[in-house]
Amino acid sequence: MELDERKLKILQAVIRTYLETGEPVGSRTISKYTDLNLSPATIRNEMSDLEELGYIIQPHTSAGRIPSDKGYRLYVDTMLDAKESEVQNLREELEEKAGRIDDVLQKVAKFLAANTNYATMVSGPRYQSKRVKFIQITSVDEENLLAVIVLDNNVVKNQMIRIEEPVNQEMVVKLNFLLNTTLNGLDVLEINLAVIQKLKEQLGEHTQVVDSVIEVVGKTLVEEDDLAIYTSGATNILKYPELSDKTRAAEILGAFEEKEIIHNWLGLPEKGKNNESRDIQVYIGDETQVESMKDCSMVTATYHIQEGVYGKIGIVGPKRMDYDKVIGTLNSLMSQLDDIFKEKK
Amino acid sequence: MELDERKLKILQAVIRTYLETGEPVGSRTISKYTDLNLSPATIRNEMSDLEELGYIIQPHTSAGRIPSDKGYRLYVDTMLDAKESEVQNLREELEEKAGRIDDVLQKVAKFLAANTNYATMVSGPRYQSKRVKFIQITSVDEENLLAVIVLDNNVVKNQMIRIEEPVNQEMVVKLNFLLNTTLNGLDVLEINLAVIQKLKEQLGEHTQVVDSVIEVVGKTLVEEDDLAIYTSGATNILKYPELSDKTRAAEILGAFEEKEIIHNWLGLPEKGKNNESRDIQVYIGDETQVESMKDCSMVTATYHIQEGVYGKIGIVGPKRMDYDKVIGTLNSLMSQLDDIFKEKK
DNA sequence: AATTAGCACTCCATCTTATTGAGTGCTAAC
DNA sequence: GTTAGCACTCAATAAGATGGAGTGCTAATT
Numbered sequence: 001m002e003l004d005e006r007k008l009k010i011l012q013a014v015i016r017t018y019l020e021t022g023e024p025v026g027s028r029t030i031s032k033y034t035d036l037n038l039s040p041a042t043i044r045n046e047m048s049d050l051e052e053l054g055y056i057i058q059p060h061t062s063a064g065r066i067p068s069d070k071g072y073r074l075y076v077d078t079m080l081d082a083k084e085s086e087v088q089n090l091r092e093e094l095e096e097k098a099g100r101i102d103d104v105l106q107k108v109a110k111f112l113a114a115n116t117n118y119a120t121m122v123s124g125p126r127y128q129s130k131r132v133k134f135i136q137i138t139s140v141d142e143e144n145l146l147a148v149i150v151l152d153n154n155v156v157k158n159q160m161i162r163i164e165e166p167v168n169q170e171m172v173v174k175l176n177f178l179l180n181t182t183l184n185g186l187d188v189l190e191i192n193l194a195v196i197q198k199l200k201e202q203l204g205e206h207t208q209v210v211d212s213v214i215e216v217v218g219k220t221l222v223e224e225d226d227l228a229i230y231t232s233g234a235t236n237i238l239k240y241p242e243l244s245d246k247t248r249a250a251e252i253l254g255a256f257e258e259k260e261i262i263h264n265w266l267g268l269p270e271k272g273k274n275n276e277s278r279d280i281q282v283y284i285g286d287e288t289q290v291e292s293m294k295d296c297s298m299v300t301a302t303y304h305i306q307e308g309v310y311g312k313i314g315i316v317g318p319k320r321m322d323y324d325k326v327i328g329t330l331n332s333l334m335s336q337l338d339d340i341f342k343e344k345k
Numbered sequence: 346m347e348l349d350e351r352k353l354k355i356l357q358a359v360i361r362t363y364l365e366t367g368e369p370v371g372s373r374t375i376s377k378y379t380d381l382n383l384s385p386a387t388i389r390n391e392m393s394d395l396e397e398l399g400y401i402i403q404p405h406t407s408a409g410r411i412p413s414d415k416g417y418r419l420y421v422d423t424m425l426d427a428k429e430s431e432v433q434n435l436r437e438e439l440e441e442k443a444g445r446i447d448d449v450l451q452k453v454a455k456f457l458a459a460n461t462n463y464a465t466m467v468s469g470p471r472y473q474s475k476r477v478k479f480i481q482i483t484s485v486d487e488e489n490l491l492a493v494i495v496l497d498n499n500v501v502k503n504q505m506i507r508i509e510e511p512v513n514q515e516m517v518v519k520l521n522f523l524l525n526t527t528l529n530g531l532d533v534l535e536i537n538l539a540v541i542q543k544l545k546e547q548l549g550e551h552t553q554v555v556d557s558v559i560e561v562v563g564k565t566l567v568e569e570d571d572l573a574i575y576t577s578g579a580t581n582i583l584k585y586p587e588l589s590d591k592t593r594a595a596e597i598l599g600a601f602e603e604k605e606i607i608h609n610w611l612g613l614p615e616k617g618k619n620n621e622s623r624d625i626q627v628y629i630g631d632e633t634q635v636e637s638m639k640d641c642s643m644v645t646a647t648y649h650i651q652e653g654v655y656g657k658i659g660i661v662g663p664k665r666m667d668y669d670k671v672i673g674t675l676n677s678l679m680s681q682l683d684d685i686f687k688e689k690k
Numbered sequence: 691a692a693t694t695a696g697c698a699c700t701c702c703a704t705c706t707t708a709t710t711g712a713g714t715g716c717t718a719a720c
Numbered sequence: 721g722t723t724a725g726c727a728c729t730c731a732a733t734a735a736g737a738t739g740g741a742g743t744g745c746t747a748a749t750t
Contacts, residue, residue, distance in 0.1 A: 026742050039694050044743065062700045062742050134485055140478065140495055148493050148503065150485055158493065158501045235598045238591055246583055253580045253598065371713050384723050389714065407713050407729045 001049060008079075009036060010046050011055050015067045015075045019320045022242065024064030069285040069319070072297070076282045076323050087332040094340055101125065101305075104340070106230045108313065108333070113233025116326055118317035119256065123266045124228025125311040127153045130188045132221065135179045137213065142166045147217050151188070153309065159220045163209050175213060178203055188221045229259040240318040242295055251292035252316070265290065266300060266312040280330055285319055297321050301330040305341045346394060353424075354381060355391050356400050360412045360420045364665045367587065369409030414630040417642070417664055421627045425669050432677040439685055446470065446650075449685070451575045453658065453678065458578025461671055463662035464601065468611045469573025470656045472498045475533045477566065480524045482558065487511045492562050496533070498654065504565045508554050520558060523548055533566050574604040585663040587640055596637035597661075610635065611645060611657040625675055630664055642666050646675040650686045 003011075013034050017025045027043040038046075047065055050056045055071035058064075067075065090111050094104055105122045112120040134150040145161040182199050183191065196218040203210060234256040238244045243252065255261045268289065270281050279302040285294050293316070300314045313333075315326050348356075358379050362370045372388040383391075392410055395401050400416035403409075412420065435456050439449055450467045457465040479495040490506040527544050528536065541563040548555060579601040583589045588597065600606045613634065615626050624647040630639050638661070645659045658678075660671050 024742090028742080040742090041694050041696090041744095042692085045693090048744080058743085060701065062702075062740095064742065134483075136483060138479075138481060138493075140499075144499065146493070146495060146501065148483075148491070150491060154485075154489065154505055156491065156503045156505070158503060160499055160501070232602065234602060235595045238595045238598070244591055246589055250580045250583045253583075257577065257579065369713090373713080385713090386715095386723050386725090387721085390722090393715080403714085405730065407711095408731075409713065 001053060003053065006036065007046055007050055007053075009034060010043060011050055011067075011071060012075065012079050014047070014050075014056055014065055015071060015079075018066055019322055022240070022318075022320055024059055024066050026064035029064070067319070069287070072284045072319055072323075076284070080324050080327060087329060087336055090333070091336055091340075094336070102228060102230070104337075105228070105311070106232075108337070109230045109232040112313070112315060112329065112333070113236060115329060116315060116317070116322070117233070117236050117239060118315050118321060118326070119231070119234045119236050119252075121229060121231045121256070121262050121266065121314045121316070123263060123311045123313075124230070125305050125309050127151075127155065128308045130155070132183045132186050132188065132191075135176070135183060135217065137161075137172055137175050137179065137217075139167060139169070139172055145172075145213060147213070147220065149217070149221060155225075157220055159216055161213055161216050163212070165209060167209055171210070174203075175210060179214075179217060183217075183221075191218060191221050227259045227263050229262045231256050231262065236317070240320075242320075243318050248292065248295070252296070255290075255292065262314075265298065265316075266314050268298075268300070280327055280334075282323065282327075295319060297323075299323070299326050299330060301334050303334055303337045303341070346398060348398065351381065352391055352395055352398075354379060355388060356395055356412075356416060357420065357424050359392070359395075359401055359410055360416060360424075363411055364667055367585070367663075367665055369404055369411050371409035374409070412664070414632070414664070417629045417668075418627075421629070421668050421672075425672060432674060432681055435678070436681055436685075439681070447573060447575070449682075450573070450656070451577075453682070454575045454577035457658070457660060457674065457678070458581060460674060461660060461662070461667070462578070462581050462584060463660050463666060463671070464576070464579045464581050464597075466574060466576045466601070466607050466611065466659045466661070468608060468656045468658075469575070470650050470654050472496075472500070473653045475500070477528045477531050477533065477536075480521070480528060480562065482506075482517055482520050482524065482562075484512060484514070484517055490517075490558060492558070492565065494562070494566060500570075502565055504561055506558055506561050508557070510554065512554055516555070519548075520555060524559075524562060528562075528566075536563060536566050538563075572604045572608050574607045576601050576607065581662070585665075587663055587665075593637065593640070597641070600635075600637065607659075610638075610643065610661075611659050613643075613645070625672055625679075627668065627672075640664060642668075644668070644671050644675060646679050648679055648682045648686070 010030060013030050014025045017029060017033060027040040027047060030043045030047075031038060031040045047056065050071075051058060051065065054068055055074060056065040057068045059066060090107075094107060102124065105124060109120045109122045112118075131152040132149065133152045133154075136148045138146045138148070140146045140160070143162060145163055145167065147159045147161055149157045149159075151157070178199065182195070182202070186195070196214060199214055199218075200211065203214075234253055237249055237252050243249060255265075265288070268281070268283060270279070281300045283289075283298045283300070285297065288294070288296065288298050295318065296316055297319045298314055298316045299321070300312055302310050302312050304310045313330065315321075315330070317326075355375060358375050359370045362374060362378060372385040372392060375388045375392075376383060376385045392401065395416075396403060396410065399413055400419060401410040402413045404411060435452075439452060447469065450469060454465045454467045457463075476497040477494065478497045478499075481493045483491045483493070485491045485505070488507060490508055490512065492504045492506055494502045494504075496502070523544065527540070527547070531540070541559060544559055545556065548559075579598050582594055582597050588594060600610075610633070613626070613628060615624070626645045628634075628643045628645070630642065633639070633641065633643050640663065641661055642664045643659055643661045644666070645657055647655050647657050649655045658675065660666075660675070662671075
C-alpha cells in the first residue's frame with residue numbers, strides 16, 4: 001500500500017487537528033475539516049489504511065485516531081511551512097544586554113518559554129580550545145593576592161589567593177614574568193602537574209607563598225568551568241494533561257533542576273534530516289532516548305558565537321507541540337542571535 | 346475556657362499524627378495514641394473545645410480534625426524538642442568547596458532538599474556596603490583593555506573594554522592612577538554621573554578612548570549584581586497531595602523559577618518568636634503573605650559570612666511539614682556553615 | 691471500482707445511585 | 721468528670737445505567 005496524495009492530506013488533517021485539541025480525531029471531524037469533500041465513511045477507510053501503515057494509532061477500539069511517532073516524524077520532515085514569527089520585539093532588548101552573554105541567554109530562554117508555552121533550556125557556549133593569553137598577579141592587600149587570567153576567547157577568570165605573609169613587589173613582578181613566559185599560549189588542557197612542577201623548579205629560590213600561588217593558578221586554569229544552563233517555563237509542562245500525570249511531571253520537572261541532565265539532552269546526536277538550512281533538530285518521543293520523555297518532543301537549535309564556539313537551545317513539550325510555530329520561532333531567533341553575536345565580535 | 350495540660354497533650358497528639366499521615370485525625374486514633382488512657386468520647390469533648398478555641402479544624406462535618414494555622418503556630422512555638430541531625434557528613438564536602446561560595450550554597454540547597462523532601466532555596470550573601478578597594482586597567486591586546494575592580498568585600502568584578510585604537514602604556518598608567526585616587530574608598534552607591542563627569546574633567550587632555558573606559562568602569566561599578574539564588578527540590582512539592590493540585594503546584598513551582606520572587610520570600614519580616622538561639626523563623630500558611638502559598642509553610646534561617654554579610658536559607662513544604670526535623674537540621678547546618686565561613690575568613 | 695449511507699457494535703466518560711465506614715454530637719448511665 | 725451507646729452526617733468508593741462518539745462492515749449508489 002502506498003501513501004497517495006489523499007492519504008497524506010488526511011494524515012496532515014489528523015495531525016493538525018490533534019495538535020490543537022489534544023483529543024483523538026474522528027472521521028467525521030476530518031470530513032468537515034478538509035477541502036476534500038469526502039464522507040466520513042471514506043475517511044474511515046483511509047484512516048484504517050493509515051493506521052495499518054503505522055502513521056496513526058487508535059488509543060482504544062471506539063476512539064478517534066492520534067498520530068504515532070512515525071506520523072509526527074513524517075509531518076515534521078515534509079509538511080511544515082516556513083513561517084515568519086514575532087521575534088523582532090526581542091531584538092532590541094537583547095542588543096542592549098549583548099555584553100553579558102549569560103543575560104542574553106537567560107532572556108532567550110524566558111522569551112521562548114513565554115512565547116511557545118513549552119519548557120525551554122539554553123546551554124551556554126562551549127569553547128573548544130582555550131589558550132592562556134595573559135596572566136596577572138596583583139597584590140590586593142597584605143593578606144591577598146589576586147590572580148587574573150585571560151584566555152584567548154577573552155574569558156576572564158579571577159581567583160583570590162590568601163597568603164600568610166606579605167609578598168614584596170619585586171617577587172610579584174618576577175612571578176608575573178615567569179607565569180606569563182611559561183604558560184602563555186598553552187592550551188589549558190596541556191597544563192598539568194608536570195608543567196606546574198617545572199614551573200616551580202625554574203623559580204630557583206622559592207618561598208612557600210610562591211608555591212601556593214603557582215598551585216592556585218594551575219588549579220584555576222584546569223578547573224572545569226561549570227555548565228552554564230539556563231531554563232525557563234519548566235512548569236509549562238503541567239499545562240498538558242498528557243504530561244501532567246504526577247509521577248511523570250515530577251520526573252521531567254526534576255530533570256529540569258539538574259544541569260547535567262539538561263546538558264545531556266542538548267548533546268543528543270543529530271538526526272539525519274535538517275529542517276530548513278539551520279541546525280534545527282526534532283526529537284519525537286523515544287527519539288529523545290530518555291525514558292521519562294517518551295511522551296514529549298524536543299526541538300533543538302544551535303547558535304554560533306564565533307567559529308567553533310556555539311551553544312544549544314532546546315524546547316520541550318508534548319508530542320503534539322506546535323512544531324510549525326516552534327521551528328519558525330527558533331529559525332527566526334537563531335538568525336537574530338547570530339547577527340547580534342557577529343556584531344559584537 | 347483555658348488550655349489545660351490535657352488539652353495541650355491532645356492537641357500535640359493531633360498535630361503529630363497529622364504530620365505523619367496527612368489525614369484528618371479522629372478521636373479514636375488519639376485515644377489509642379496517647380498515654381492518657383481516655384476514651385474516644387472524652388477525647389471528642391476535648392477536641393470540640395480545642396476547635397472552639399481555634400487550634401483545630403474540621404474539614405467537614407463527619408471528618409476528623411486537622412490543625413489550624415493557630416494550632417501549628419502553638420506547636421512550633423512551644424512543643425518542639427531540640428534534636429541532633431545528620432549534617433555531619435556534609436561538612437567535609439563543604440570544606441573542600443569553601444573557596445567558591447556559590448558552590449557551597451548550591452550544595453547546601455541540594456543537601457537540604459534531599460534530606461527533608463521539601464523544596465529549598467538559598468540566597469547568596471548580600472553585602473551591605475561596598476567600597477572600591479582597588480582598580481586596575483590592563484591592556485590585553487590591541488583591541489581590548491581589561492578592567493579589574495576589587496571591592497572591599499573581596500568581590501572581584503571584571504569587564505572587557507573594546508577599544509578602537511591601541512592605547513599606549515603611558516596612558517594606561519595614568520588612567521590607573523587617576524581611577525584609583527578618585528574612586529578608592531568610595532561606596533559604589535556614591536559613584537554617580539557627577540563623579541564620573543568630574544573624573545573626566547580632571548583628566549585634562551582626554552581622548553575618546555579614555556572617555557569610554559571611564560564610562561564602562563562607572564557602569565560596571567554601579568550595576569546591580571544579579572540576585573544569587575539557588576534552589577533545589579522544587580518538585581518535592583508534588584509529593585504532597587494537598588499541594589499537588591495542578592494549578593496550585595504550577596503556581597508554586599513557577600515561583601521557584603523566578604529569582605525575584607524567591608528573593609522576596611526570603612525577605613519576609615521576622616516574626617516575634619525566635620526558636621532556639623539562631624535566627625530561625627517559621628511562617629505558616631497566610632503568614633507567608635503569598636496567596637499561592639497559603640497551604641504551605643516556610644522555615645527560614647540566616648547564615649553569616651562576616652559582620653553584616655549574610656544570606657538566607659528557606660525550606661518550603663506543606664503545612665504539615667516535619668517542623669521538628671527541619672528546624673533541627675537547619676540549626677545544625679547553620680552552625681556548621683558559620684564555622685566554615687569563619688575559618689575561611 | 692470508488693464512494694457513501696446505514697446500522698450494529700464497542701467502549702470511554704459521565705452521571706446516578708447504593709454502600710460503606712470513619713467520625714461526630716448528644717444523652718444517659720456510671 | 722468520664723464513658724458507653726446510639727443516631728446521624730458525609731466523603732469516598734463501588735456498582736450500575738446512560739449517552740455519545742467513533743468504528744467496521746455491508747449493501748446500495750454513482
